[in-house]
């Protein structure tokens with residue numbers, strides 16, 4: 447069995463479970479215990495606080511883990527990033543009170559910075575030759591400047607709304623983070639095989655994530671116009687319809703690209719456009 451550590455509750459829990467499910471791995475719900483074997487795949491899930499995941503993988507308690515890159519960097523554990531997972535996106539940034547006239551990062555020299563990420567912050571300051579006073583607090587870092595506990599903060603930002611409501615502004619982005627699958631080299635050949643299968647399934651889920659399958663009806667005489675709008679790399683399927691004057695065109699598109707070309711497809715003569723989600727794509 448391959449043991450995979452995931453966050454027991456919190457921001458990464460739902461999407462970690464969803465990823466396993468989309469990869470066809472059924473984790474029984476109901477009574478939640480620390481360690482739950484999957485019903486149909488040689489994997490067991492170890493539910494932990496995210497702080498403990500890097501260490502659990504480094505020490506071999508778990509074989510792999512799903513955790514924020516920010517936690518991996520902060521804990522400085524000897525683990526490798528096997529795969530970026532594309533969810534839990536956020537950044538670690540320095541923020542200061544809005545009313546300060548900020549020129550560059552030298553502003554932080556001699557200042558007191560509150561953070562829950564002293565490791566990443568001290569590396570960053572050291573690299574930039576800045577000496578500051580790092581004040582470690584575990585929760586509600588963003589209120590520190592308001593209560594004069596610190597001059598600035600170094601914290602997780604996603605939308606930035608928490609900063610705004612505390613009258614802070616983001617001035618330096620230090621790390622871009624997302625959920626990652628971590629592991630080590632010291633894994634048995636048997637477990638390696640299970641892991642390879644898991645990675646293959648994750649790849650297939652991810653490949654499908656931002657893709658759409660689109661179908662449309664096109665008059666035969668407009669077919670070339672429509673095909674010229676579709677991105678060149680993909681070769682669409684063209685099928686006859688009962689009405690000889692019409693055909694059906696099917697293709698796979700990036701979701702982003704779809705929104706750009708939808709109006710051009712209509713202008714070119716496509717009708718009855720259907721857009722479907724793709725569950726998996728085997729590359």
Ligand code: ATP
Pocket residue numbers: 453454455456457458494495496497513514515516517534535536602603604605623624625
């Ligand atoms: P735990 O109880 O497991 O220790 P936690 O409170 O430390 O949980 P969460 O707030 O659940 O952690 O966040 C988990 C991870 O989600 C973060 O480490 C980060 O990688 C990611 N994340 C994404 N967006 C955000 C955000 N807006 N705020 C905080 N974390 C975020």
Ligand code: MG
Pocket residue numbers: 495496497
């Ligand atoms: Mg935590």
